[in-house]
Amino acid sequence: MKSIWQHQTNAHHWTIDRRESLLSMGSGKTRAVIELLRSWQPKRVLVCCPKSVIPVWLKRVTMWGLDSRVLLLNQGSSAKTIKQLIQALPDTTPLIGVVNYESVWRLPLIEGPQWDVLVYDGVHRLKRHSGNTSRWAARMNAKNPTAKKLQLSGTLLARSILSAYRAIESPECQTFRFSWTCYRCQNSYSHTQMTGMILRWLNADGFSEKFNTTTFQVNTTDVIALPEKAHETIDVELSAKETATVGRSDASRSSCTRRRWSGAIRKGRPRTMPGDGDCGPTTTRGSQTMMCGCSEKYFLEGCYD
Template structure:
């Protein structure tokens, strides 16, 4: 049973007796003062404060005097001391190169108030595509943080460096520890080297690493000894499992950080219980130190030996507690541009890279020897593109998998988008369409297809599945995919016209929400050459031949 709070009016003051779980809610009400002797919160006895208490505190019981205060109209001006303070203008941090949108400024204001004057922890629940990375970098700059640890999914590690270079003009030393850095031992060594450089030059250091490496030895032991000014957990829903290795690592890191910032568009991707481990990292006083107690409070247990969650309870209280350090921005904010592009990259495995390099070396040699032209180059480029997607087509027309990097990248991306958003994935080859279905299944989503072999568009438009795998040649003119605001380009056509049509399938009349186009590229492959040509609005095959022959 949820413990009730009680409000009364005594000697010109509102006295509020509330359970410990409402501590932060009580503190946030203007004019709050803790009466240690009576163990109650005291507030000015004004109708305004009564209404704030009524709307802020869950399960509130009240005396007749408090109820009478709620109905009273204010007939005389309240004393100046009781008036709300004017909202100060936000001073943007020095070194910021980008002008933030209005909702980003509000998120920044919220974050700084709680990081500087609160418990040093904030959750920015900004949906994908609305600019949470820029807000985090504004916080980083405003705090003048000297040691920053940024943890994120592997595919996002290089994106953070790109965003830092794009948005900040600071003497920041950045070390990106993705797969190109080698083993976890090498990642620790690189971080140590950059730390020594930062200390010698007096410059701040940002260490960017993926979740699957941050908990592994020897990096974990090193990180847990460092005094971090700011730890950023990007896509923090990755920490949702209380017993997960990354989640437990962040539990240990919490005490090493002066400030903690979590970023995610889907803080509760599967259930309300997903909040616990994220808040354990941010501020364990909000939900307490025990997951068992948290689950007992907010979940209804049933099933075999009452060990299965059958329902949830007290969700209003859970939401109220989350709100104390959470700033939410949905995709419907008004000052977003109509469409945005983002690129995620993956590395081919060594075996797949050897296959790719053999084909590429032959192709480059033929181009430079003048033995290949635009007329016959397409076949060889198609083979390179297939290997970049993880497939080799043999002479008998069968596809054989040589790599899963891009498929895993897709599954990773779908998980971050979350289970409630429709997604369109554009592909060129049947093997890629098959990979989309496998990735969707791995992420726990239903998928349908629009291609030369299947037409399930109507079923997807009616909501039967979240993911629609679209063959580029079938998803062109006249196809309305505006149910989705996320379009993922898994493999690209060489046609600029078909590329534009793909983008226009979700961003067209009937689309009421901002659109995010996500490009998945295999690093150091023809994927990057194709994307560069399309970005330049150039003819793809000719552009690649000129690039190779230069």
């Protein structure tokens, strides 16, 4: 492994003997994958990535001298793509097929052959467990039970911890060993009548522990380009229309009516909302944060991990 950074070497060593793993932000993902393929020497590799990233794979494989054919499965119509794949499969020399998330589920022929390695580049694209591409990935995992699976993502938790389900958990990739329903119930508490509305998050420590069993993470001291972890408060002014949308009437704004806001603010970090002196401060109970007050400003707390 010449001309490879130490953190990429660490990612290689961490992943080499695992059947399923995920490489996160700052780990030099593409280079690490190419070195893994050089070590594993698979015959057939399928890379699924965003359309804009497809040329990058061709360039990187060529640049870093991996002895494999690269077949870009995004050239022309579906019929042309299928024809290209049919012509390429009989050749027994190593093959890397590269396809994009937007169209892969429309190409059932890809599900036919056995693949030795499945690479999901930008796996956060699979955040909707019921989406067409997510269901395609589940089928691919099921039809290739012996294949090594590599997931790459710099923004795995695109919206919440529920976004990670398809990436590192499915009926075929048993990281957490839950179905989607069980996974959601284990990690979130939903509104009784509107199941899509998350009131609070649960089991954060358990999620983190299990997440770390399959995910290689780089320390900020290893990679200069990684942002520092941040914890910030953002003031947001609401217009009259926005205020009405969140259900605040003129009467509630004119009086110090206590209101409750359940949010995904980090556990154990209570905040006091500025406003009238009679308004109550933020209180924290377990992993649920309650905001009480009548300030015209909402305070959102974000964490970059």
